[in-house]
Amino acid sequence: MAHKNGLTDAQDKTIGPRDWLSPGRSLQKKAAVFAVLANLVWPVQAGLVAFALGGLLTGEQVSPFLVAAGFFMLGGLRVILGVKSEALAETAALRVVHAARLQIVASEARRASDSAFGGAGSISALAAEKLDLLIPYITRYASARARVMILPFVIFALALWFSWAVAVVLMISGPLIPVFMALVGLAAKDASRRQMAEIGTLNDLLVERLSALVDIRLLGASKPVLDGFSAKASDLRHRTMAVLRVAFLSSTVLELFAAIGVAMVAVFVGFSLLGALEFGTWGGPLTPQAGIFLLLLAPEFYQSMRDLAAAWHDKAAADAVFDDLSAWDGAETLTLLGQGGPESPLSGPASVLLNGCALPGGAVLDDIAIAPGETVALMGPSGAGKTSVLRMIAGLLQPASGKVTVAGRPLDQDTADAWRARIGWMPQSPHFLNASLRYNLTLGRATDPTQALELAAVGDVVAGLPQGLHTRLGETGGGLSGGEARRITLARAILGAPDVILADEPTADLDAKTAAAVTQGLLTQAQRGATLIVATHDRNLAAKMDRIIRIGTMP
Incomplete structure (x- = not known):
């Protein structure tokens, strides 16, 4: 009977859509936690730098040795947390890809008929190059998303404590970035999906042409075959460039808003310290320590969004791969009887x-x-x-x-x-x-x-x-x-x-x-x-x- 990639009827009734990320999900969450903790170290480092530089400007007594020691100790802690996060994320990615690849190979080994998903080229492309596209998504996107969910709010709260004007700048410019990311991301996902489909089609075509290579040469059909393959390759190249164009577009939008936000914070802090502006704080004037602290925090407010934007295209590619995996997993396929393992010969006459x-x-x-x-x-x-x-x-x-x-x-x-x-x-x-x-x-x-x-x-x-x-x-x-x-x-x-x-x-x-x-x-x-x-x-x-x-x- 036809089953979904080797599952029995009973299993089909009890198992819902496959969670392809489950083998590495726990490690992925731990990696996100360590990534957030690593980034939360920076506001403390920024506070030390602001305290030291502000003290030099106001003539206060500051111990450079203690400040430097604290800064480098916190920097070492940040590095350790970051390395731990990357190691956990890499392990999670390898587990997910290995489990998915093992599932595809095991199911295809037991397949008794052609798959509705595609030919050998499409399936090999899915099991090899497409699954590898999940690695940057798993290693970067989950951690970037966790940082965006926490770090900007922490920085916003710190900025609001010192200056409501800076908080307003961050509050206005910050939400515009994910809005435009989402709009551009829809186009990125669609472009990535078309690219993934073209990769599978091209691999199927290559497998067919290689299997008939001798006949093609005997029939003198080499040039038409090469021309057809060249046209397909050119189409794939255009689809790949379409994905890259979307990526550059979203990066440009992100950098524009981030640059405007940082510039507005810098202008406000500069004019406030010069005495040209007398508003934006909670009563008293903006101190040099607070101004330097806000200047150091502003780029970090947008940095987590930059990281998410970079990982957003990894997510678009991964979503296209997950669509392919779901299509493959849902394709009705006749499976071989038995388990394929060694057995003692069946007794009885060979009738x-x-x-x-x-x-x-x-x-x-x-x-x-x-x-x-x-x-x-x-x-x-x-x-x-x-x-x-x-x-x-x-x-x-x-x-x-x-x-x-x-x-x-x-x-x-x-x-x-x-x-x-x-x-x-x-x-x-x-x-x-x-x-x-x-x-x-x-x-x-x-x-x-x-x-x-x-x-x-x-x-x-x-x-x-x-x-x-x-x-x-x-x-x-x-x-x-x-x-x-x-x-x-x-x-x-x-x-x-x-x-x-x-x-x-x-x-x-x-x-x-x-x-x-x-x-x-x-x-x-x-x-x-x-x-x-x-x-x-x-x-x-x-x-x-x-x-x-x-x-x-x-x-």
Whole structure:
């Protein structure tokens, strides 16, 4: 059945929208607390500086040593609190990204069909580069927001204590900054969302073009493909520049209001100390200590807002990533049966029964029974569902209706892993791990693959590779032709003498001599008692099977 990225029906009913920040939320809150405490040290430092400088101007006795010692001790405390805040925030960010990446990889590993979210390029972009955009958001935004919620009010209260005029300046200029940030932020979020979508589309396009690179070169279509890719890349560049334009616009607005606010405070303090202004304080004239203190506080009043503005664009990018994560998490996806872990082979005869199983194309398989040791060919036109039948038998695809019975037991979550322990699987599209050829064949088991390579008629090919079994082919089997790569997967399928062999087009793309050798290798497995089920268009191969099952209508 279709589930949301691996969740069961029961889990879907009890789990709401996923909280992607939960792995690092507690650390993020602690980081915000330390960030606020670090910034609250500055008003005390400013008071010491104002006291010392004001004393020099008024001729009061001031101990420079004590003032300097206090200032540097407070500075050291501020540094320690700041470093602690950054360390906690960084740890929180890494935990969130790691947990999200682990969830994506684990869910995609169990996915049995294409995701409604997008192709491999979109998903890999989400798991790799997009998730990394959460790091600056987590490390900067939460702390900046906490500082804005506390520090400006503390500074405003201190300014109000000494001068109501300065407090009025801060009260008027301060709220304008978050208002314009919010307005600009809406545009930033929309631009970031479009950029994220374009990144996923471009990655999907790249994956498709790379997989068809050989065909593109053979068809002489390199230039149209390059032109199309260049146009997509140019579009992404324009979207990225749109995000940057919004960022510069909001920064300009912020700096304008901050500069005006600081300048007005400086003008008021300057004229008040010169005696040109006699208002703005609570009765008495503004003292030099108070004036210097207000001058030192004014920039800090706006600094927390500057930090929030810088982090605001990190938030816009992160919101776009969270939208992608929600879209991925909510996409209906067919999941594999079982957990994918090692299991002891399922006991019982290797029989298969498909009863009322609906294929994706609409056909229904009724009472199709395959006896232990039987050899069966599935034949039908392309797209009829032959591969789907093999995937159902392997537990890689769940039928929309009906059930599959293997070894006398229903193929479900409890039996799928144990059943697959008895299966040798040869897919139609070869795929390899980024490891040595030996490891791709044995999957880490202490087994000699030589006999399996000979049965698959690929021993000579392996011997001709630069490093033989130690050759690293890459995920697409670079250096092998399509037929050679397919025979390698056949050797992997028959290695270890499985009880059931499922082969999808084992003789496709092979010349007559090699196809005959592969056919003989499969029949050798059947002679030792293995159940052999092949999906094929090869009539010569099908004629050597015990029985042919028609899928769809044959021409």
